Amino acid sequence: MDIGAIRKNFPVTERYAYLNHASIGPLPRSTAEAMQHFLEERSLTGGLVLEGKEGELIYGTTRGKVARLINARQETEVTFVRNTSHGLNIIAAGLPWQTGDNVVGAETEFPANVYPWMNLKRKEVEVRLVKAVAGRIRPEDVAAAMDKRTRLVALSFVEFATGFRNDLGTLAEIAHRGGAFFCVDAIQGLGVFPVDVQKTPVDFLSAGSAKWLLGPVGFGLLYIRQERLDELDLVMGGWVGVEDWRNFFRYDSPFRHDATRYEEGTIAPSLLLGLNKNVQMFLDLGVENISRRVLDLTAYLIEGLKRLGLTVITPHASEVERSGIVSFLPSGDPAVLAARLRQEGVIISQRGNFIRVSPHFYNTNEELDRALAIIGNCH
Numbered sequence: 001m002d003i004g005a006i007r008k009n010f011p012v013t014e015r016y017a018y019l020n021h022a023s024i025g026p027l028p029r030s031t032a033e034a035m036q037h038f039l040e041e042r043s044l045t046g047g048l049v050l051e052g053k054e055g056e057l058i059y060g061t062t063r064g065k066v067a068r069l070i071n072a073r074q075e076t077e078v079t080f081v082r083n084t085s086h087g088l089n090i091i092a093a094g095l096p097w098q099t100g101d102n103v104v105g106a107e108t109e110f111p112a113n114v115y116p117w118m119n120l121k122r123k124e125v126e127v128r129l130v131k132a133v134a135g136r137i138r139p140e141d142v143a144a145a146m147d148k149r150t151r152l153v154a155l156s157f158v159e160f161a162t163g164f165r166n167d168l169g170t171l172a173e174i175a176h177r178g179g180a181f182f183c184v185d186a187i188q189g190l191g192v193f194p195v196d197v198q199k200t201p202v203d204f205l206s207a208g209s210a211k212w213l214l215g216p217v218g219f220g221l222l223y224i225r226q227e228r229l230d231e232l233d234l235v236m237g238g239w240v241g242v243e244d245w246r247n248f249f250r251y252d253s254p255f256r257h258d259a260t261r262y263e264e265g266t267i268a269p270s271l272l273l274g275l276n277k278n279v280q281m282f283l284d285l286g287v288e289n290i291s292r293r294v295l296d297l298t299a300y301l302i303e304g305l306k307r308l309g310l311t312v313i314t315p316h317a318s319e320v321e322r323s324g325i326v327s328f329l330p331s332g333d334p335a336v337l338a339a340r341l342r343q344e345g346v347i348i349s350q351r352g353n354f355i356r357v358s359p360h361f362y363n364t365n366e367e368l369d370r371a372l373a374i375i376g377n378c379h
């Protein structure tokens with residue numbers, strides 16, 4: 001990777017050491033420009049822009065690129081959603097719950113992956129949250145929390161607070177062995193780590209695009225394995241989701257028999273374009289190369305924090321459990337340190353009593369050194 005050249009496409013680097021991708025990533029310059037150009041054309045031509053090459057790119061190729069990113073067997077297993085929660089709610093609303101069923105999740109999950117399941121309490125579905133042990137969600141604890149009424153295991157690819165990376169393959173196997181489906185909130189991992197839904201048999205996977213995919217806010221994707229479609233009810237049907245949607249006066253066209261039926265109406269083309277541009281960038285760079293780079297950066301950061309004598313709460317016994325997130329306990333007041341870092345142009349997040357640092361592939365060791373110098377001087 002030619003990081004120097006890549007950084008030219010990230011204007012955020014001119015202003016900040018931006019180490020906050022677990023919160024919101026910056027748009028690459030080329031993506032922002034493509035979206036701006038599209039919006040200008042819209043103001044100049046109304047809907048005509050969508051009839052041209054731009055419309056073809058947006059509507060004709062985005063789904064296929066996303067499918068390639070996660071290696072879906074067919075692109076119609078991908079549907080576009082507003083955010084991670086929207087995707088998870090499509091699953092929560094669609095599965096055929098019976099009174100007394102349960103969902104197994106974890107206590108350390110971001111609330112986006114808890115409330116859609118808590119909302120099933122009205123259907124008398126129980127939510128069981130496994131406790132993390134030393135920042136890790138242990139597969140054996142997930143298995144122990146399951147019983148014959150477990151319909152779904154719902155976990156994140158990467159835990160938002162600790163950065164612990166769950167082993168999706170093992171968890172999928174545990175869920176399936178127990179007769180449950182496996183649903184993944186992938187927002188903290190997609191764009192950093194390869195996801196191959198053919199090798200790793202997750203049933204459902206939802207992710208907003210604004211974090212590690214560096215994409216638009218308020219847009220995302222949901223993967224629904226084709227074989228699971230018949231298990232899912234269609235709670236919100238609309239004209240875009242039917243087979244013969246171009247035939248406006250026909251009201252008996254069946255809903256499509258794939259994930260795209262969940263797009264009930266027109267989706268935001270400017271956001272779709274942003275995602276298209278970014279996914280192309282990830283495909284071009286190669287997600288394996290990105291993982292290598294991010295794991296090297298976070299290893300460097302962990303070493304630096306340890307050298308300062310700080311407690312790194314991110315599990316880091318081996319690389320397979322690490323991610324783009326490194327969290328640590330500062331020696332002084334975390335709010336003071338967070339404010340100091342921001343003052344100095346180093347962008348991170350404070351989460352409770354710890355600080356979360358989350359570099360992406362275009363960041364550098366020099367930027368991490370800048371952060372470490374401030375952290376070392378702030379007691």
Ligand SMILES: Cc1ncc(COP(=O)(O)O)c(C=O)c1O
Nearest residue numbers: 083084085110112156160187208
């Ligand atoms: C694990 C996880 N899931 C989901 C979200 C966001 O959910 P949504 O895309 O629904 O806003 C976040 C962070 O904001 C997160 O860390």
